[in-house]
Amino acid sequence: MRQRRLLRGLATALLAVVGLLAWSGPGEAQVNILDKVKKRGKLICAVNAKLPGFGYLTPQGRYEGFDVDFCRALAAAIFSDSGRLEFVPTTAKERFTVLQTGEADVLFRNTTWTISRDTSVGLDFGPTTFYDGQGMMVTKKSGIKKLEDMKNASICVQTGTTTELNLADQFRKRGVPYKAVVFEDADATAGAYEQGRCDGFTTDISGLISRKSIMKDPGAHVILPQVMSKEPLGPAWAHGDNNWGDVVKWLVYGLVIAEEFGITSKNVDEHVNSKEPEIARMLGGDKEAPKAMGLDPKWLYNAIKQVGNYGEIFARHLGPGTPFSLERGVNDLWTKGGLIYAPPIR
Numbered sequence: 623m624r625q626r627r628l629l630r631g632l633a634t635a636l637l638a639v640v641g642l643l644a645w646s647g648p649g650e651a652q653v654n655i656l657d658k659v660k661k662r663g664k665l666i667c668a669v670n671a672k673l674p675g676f677g678y679l680t681p682q683g684r685y686e687g688f689d690v691d692f693c694r695a696l697a698a699a700i701f702s703d704s705g706r707l708e709f710v711p712t713t714a715k716e717r718f719t720v721l722q723t724g725e726a727d728v729l730f731r732n733t734t735w736t737i738s739r740d741t742s743v744g745l746d747f748g749p750t751t752f753y754d755g756q757g758m759m760v761t762k763k764s765g766i767k768k769l770e771d772m773k774n775a776s777i778c779v780q781t782g783t784t785t786e787l788n789l790a791d792q793f794r795k796r797g798v799p800y801k802a803v804v805f806e807d808a809d810a811t812a813g814a815y816e817q818g819r820c821d822g823f824t825t826d827i828s829g830l831i832s833r834k835s836i837m838k839d840p841g842a843h844v845i846l847p848q849v850m851s852k853e854p855l856g857p858a859w860a861h862g863d864n865n866w867g868d869v870v871k872w873l874v875y876g877l878v879i880a881e882e883f884g885i886t887s888k889n890v891d892e893h894v895n896s897k898e899p900e901i902a903r904m905l906g907g908d909k910e911a912p913k914a915m916g917l918d919p920k921w922l923y924n925a926i927k928q929v930g931n932y933g934e935i936f937a938r939h940l941g942p943g944t945p946f947s948l949e950r951g952v953n954d955l956w957t958k959g960g961l962i963y964a965p966p967i968r
């Protein structure tokens with residue numbers, strides 16, 4: 623009896639020591655994510671399922687959107703096959719937990735890069751793929767023209783977002799009292815506003831444009847011209863895996879550089895033997911950098927060929943001919959007056 627108790631005590635102490643040694647700080651990645659992805663044979667990407675144009679689960683059961691295509695491109699870069707991929711749909715509240723628990727390898731879900739998420743929440747962020755800002759939607763018939771007209775208004779907002787926090791800052795700053803009506807997901811938030819339970823609906827401007835497209839009467843709503851915040855949206859993953867960070871970062875940069883050079887999914891084969899040294903390097907000529915990352919020399923060729931460059935992804939989901947018809951604006955290449963810029967492949 624005494625012996626057994628002693629043994630159990632020893633085992634507990636041993637587990638505690640092992641646990642202490644294995645613990646590498648809050649939110650630290652415990653594994654090499656790229657190895658884990660390769661062993662599993664597919665990438666697990668956390669996305670939005672309710673934001674048409676960005677991340678949306680169609681009634682046919684297919685994930686589509688601007689963010690979703692970066693997941694496909696990443697799978698193509700890792701496996702030479704954009705289909706080696708599983709999606710995890712996430713609400714704003716759940717999205718960081720799936721990274722911390724290792725349930726998903728990366729998050730491409732209209733997620734704003736902020737200091738708290740990058741530090742205390744235990745995440746790392748990649749290059750901004752979409753520069754956005756927070757907006758406010760109201761009904762046309764309300765006659766509201768600016769935020770200052772919203773005294774004592776009720777405002778539908780989603781929990782777990784930067785939106786909720788900015789709303790408080792912006793209205794306090796303006797000295798405008800308001801009532802936040804908080805919901806867990808986009809359907810509930812936008813739905814409550816549409817049913818007239820709130821005077822306003824606030825989120826990223828991209829989110830407002832997206833949700834407006836599926837409202838019963840889109841023409842009955844307007845987005846106020848004031849922009850309440852900076853919302854740099856981009857990929858995130860569990861903090862502490864530098865190599866995984868390189869893979870995600872360079873995938874995004876590579877697709878931007880492809881647009882800069884006019885390399886598309888249609889013409890990439892014609893560029894493989896390019897006389898332009900950077901193009902030749904990025905499409906298979908450079909073996910060193912891909913090897914250091916754990917990727918095939920054709921990583922970027924495969925991503926471009928199977929999914930397309932940054933501009934193609936933008937045009938496919940958000941550009942003219944889509945329900946959103948978004949201008950590139952600040953999301954145009956730096957060479958065209960926008961903020962989309964990538965370091966060189968050299």
Ligand SMILES: N[C@@H](CCC(=O)N[C@@H](CS)C(=O)NCC(=O)O)C(=O)O
Pocket residue numbers: 670671672673712713714715732733734780782783784785806807808809811825826829833853855
């Ligand atoms: N960019 C902001 C907002 C992101 C966000 O979650 N926006 C809502 C806007 S509607 C959304 O996408 N909801 C979808 C859902 O959770 O179902 C953030 O990172 O906190």
